[in-house]
Amino acid sequence: MTKLVIFDVDGTLVDSQAHIIMSMESAFGTVGQAAPERDTILSIVGLSLPVAMRELAPEADDAAIARMVDGYKDAFQTHRLKQGAAASPLYPGAEEAVRALGARDDVLLAIATGKSRRGLDALLADWAFGDLFVTTHCADDHPSKPHPSMVLSCLTDCNVAASEAVVIGDTTYDMEMARAARVQGIGVRWGYHGREALMAAGAHGVLDDFGQLSAALDEMWKG
Missing domain, CATH: 1.10.150.240 (Putative phosphatase; domain 2)
Incomplete structure (x- = not known):
């Protein structure tokens, strides 16, 4: 699936x-x-x-x-x-993690961000792997996080059930958005909100580095 x-x-x-x-x-x-x-x-x-x-x-x-x-x-x-x-460098391991997921036949990738469309498109143009994202949604076209609109649009665009989706984010807004859309959320500790706040907001788990992402996803989906 x-x-x-x-x-x-x-x-x-x-x-x-x-x-x-x-x-x-x-x-x-x-x-x-x-x-x-x-x-x-x-x-x-x-x-x-x-x-x-x-x-x-x-x-x-x-x-x-x-x-x-x-x-x-x-x-x-x-x-x-x-x-x-x-101006906005990728975190260590980010590109490798995205490419690894993008190479899988059973995984689609999307973006849900509070950035503007202009800002997001500029980043995607800079990324050699930007075309791996099947759909992208941003603040220009949706209510602010933690409203689930962006996630729900990603699900619709990709024809994927909420039970088969996960949000990867660094803030409680991301985890609350995921929960509102009835999808799982995985936090990352290197961003703007801490581990405890992410867990309290409903994160399934919190990554210490991108190298843990693939195994965390497999473990979650296996469950």
């Missing part, structure tokens, strides 16, 4: 924290405010940008939030164009 592995991007496949921090500092600068502390910014990675901005600036009015969102997007795009793939 065909299985579906749905990957988050930021904090799971790529280490974009420096890029995110810089862009958020620029965003807050557009309204003359100091950005929150680094850990506070990283805690909202995974949410759609307007939702994340509202979490970080709850006192700001709608006009200020809109300016901050635009400021973030402009800074992120400028830095990406300047740095290329180096």
Whole structure:
């Protein structure tokens, strides 16, 4: 039976924290405010940008939030164009893990990310393995995580039952999204939320490195 592995991007496949921090500092600068502390910014990675901005600036009015969102997007795009793939480098073992799964006849790959379509397409264009993902869904077309919309669309696109799918992600939003869509979730410890938080959010398990992914999936599916 065909299985579906749905990957988050930021904090799971790529280490974009420096890029995110810089862009958020620029965003807050557009309204003359100091950005929150680094850990506070990283805690909202995974949410759609307007939702994340509202979490970080709850006192700001709608006009200020809109300016901050635009400021973030402009800074992120400028830095990406300047740095290329180096702006969001892949985590060690990420490409190898994706390629290994993509080579299996019984597995399809997908992406569900809080990134914009422009940001996601730029990454996919940089990746030599980007064509291994059968379908990709992002924040531009769906409610923010942890709403299950992106996962449900992946299931529909790939004609795979929820019972045969898994979300791989680094945040509680990913695990909650998976649970809301009635699919399993596997956390990764190298991203933006910790092991305990991921387990509390319903993760089937938490990986210490990408080398553990294939065995973790086989064990889960065997069960």
